[in-house]
Amino acid sequence: MVMEIHNFFESYLKQDSIFLDKAVLTSTYMPENIIYREEQIQEVANILAPALRVEKPSNVFIYGKTGTGKTISIKYILRSMSVIAEKNNIPLRSLYINCKLKRVADTEYRLLARLIHELGKEVPPTGLPTDEIYSTFYSLLDSQRQLVLLVLDEIDQVTKKIGDEMLYNLTRINSELKQSQICIVGISNNLIFSENLDPRVKSSLSEEEIIFPPYNAIQIKDILEKRAAGAFHEKVIQAGVVEKCAAYAAREHGDARRAIDLLRIAGELAERSGSKIVDISHLDEAEKKVESDKILHATKHQPKQFQSVLYGILLISPQRRSFFTGEVYEMYKKICLRQKFNVLTQRRISDILAELDMLGIINAKIISKGRYGRTREIFLSLDENIIIKLKELLEKALQIK
C-alpha cells in the first residue's frame, strides 16, 4: 500500500505536466501589462499621481461588474507607484483591503483591525471597544508624515452589512490627522451602489468616478490567449477551446475572471485524466464542475437550520415544478421535529430562502396569488447530478437516516 502511493508520486513527478506555469491562471497573477484597460489605468493614474508629491489626491470611486479588471488594474497602479516611491524616498503607503472576505474584513471592527495589521501592528480579534481600535488606527497613521492610499475593494459589501457610518468616519479622518493624509479608493461591483449612500459620504468619497465597462467576446478571447500562452505548453490547447471559453464568459456580462478560472479547471481536469491536450470536452466538463462546486461549497459551510431548509426543498422538488414559502416551511418543520432541531420562525425561513436565491441555488420570484396571498414562487433549477450530490452532502451534515 505504502509502496503503491510511493510509486504514484514518483510517476506523478516524472510525467510532464501540460501546464507550463499554472499560476498564470490564478487571480493573484499579475500580467506584464493589462490589455484593453489602458485608458482606465491612465485615468486613475492621473488622479492618484499627486500622491507622489505627498499631496492628497481626490478620493476615487471605481465601478464595474465582476471580472472587468478593476482589482488587477488598481493593484498594478499601486505596485508601480510604490516602486517609484521607494526609489525616491517618498513617504507613500498603500493599503489594499478586500472587504468581502468573510471573517477578515466584513465588519467595522475587523476592517480596522485588518488595516492596523497592514500597518504592522496586531490587535486582538475581539473584546475591545471600537473607539479604541479607532484611536490605535489614528495614532498609527499619524505616527509619521506620510500619505496613505487606502483601497477598499468590494466596498458595497461593507455598507450592506454595517451601514455607511464607518465610511463617513473614514472620510473625516483627514481632519483629525496632523501629519498624514489619507486618500480613499473605493471599488464596487454594484453600479448603483452610491445612490443609497448618505449624501455627505457620497460627495466626499466619490470626488472622481471611473467606470470599467465589461469586456466583449473578442477582448476576452485576446486576454485568454495571452494567459493561455503563458500557462500551458505549446499545442496543448486545441483549436476552438479559447473561443468557446470566451463566448461563454461574454454571455455572462463579460467576466474575464470566470473565463480564466474555467480554462484553468479545464486544464486540471485534462491533466488528471492523463490527457496531453485540452479540448472542448474538458471545457464542458469544467463548466459543470465549476457550477456544482460553487453550490456544494456554499452549502457546506452554512448552519444546520439553513441546510435543513435546503433539504426540505430537495424533498419537495421531485414532485413539483414550483412551490411556495409556506410549503417549504411545513416540510422544514417536519424535518426539524424528526431531527430534534429547534424550529425557527417563518420570518427567518423567509430570509434563508432569500439567501438561497442569492446563491443561485433556488430561483425565487415574488408573485401575488391575489386573494390567496403573496409569496415566493420557488423553482429548483439544478442539474440532476448536483441534486444527488447535494442530497448526499446534506444527509451527512444533518445525520439523516
Added chain:
DNA sequence: AGGTATTCACATGAAACTATTCTCTGAGTTAGG
C-alpha cells in the same frame, strides 16, 4: 357588466434579544525571599 373594497399569505424592515467568543481588570492565591 363594471367598479371598488377586502383579504390572503406572505414579504420586508427595524429593533431587540441570546449565546458565544474574546479582552481586560482586579481580587485572591501562591511561592519565594
Added chain:
DNA sequence: TAACTCAGAGAATAGTTTCATGTGAATACCTGT
C-alpha cells in the same frame, strides 16, 4: 512582594425572535343598467 490564577465586566458578532408595516391581484360585494 512579585507572579500567577481566575472570576466577572464589557464588547463584538452571528443568528435569531418580536413587532410592525407593506403589498399585488383574485375575489367579494356593490352599483346601476
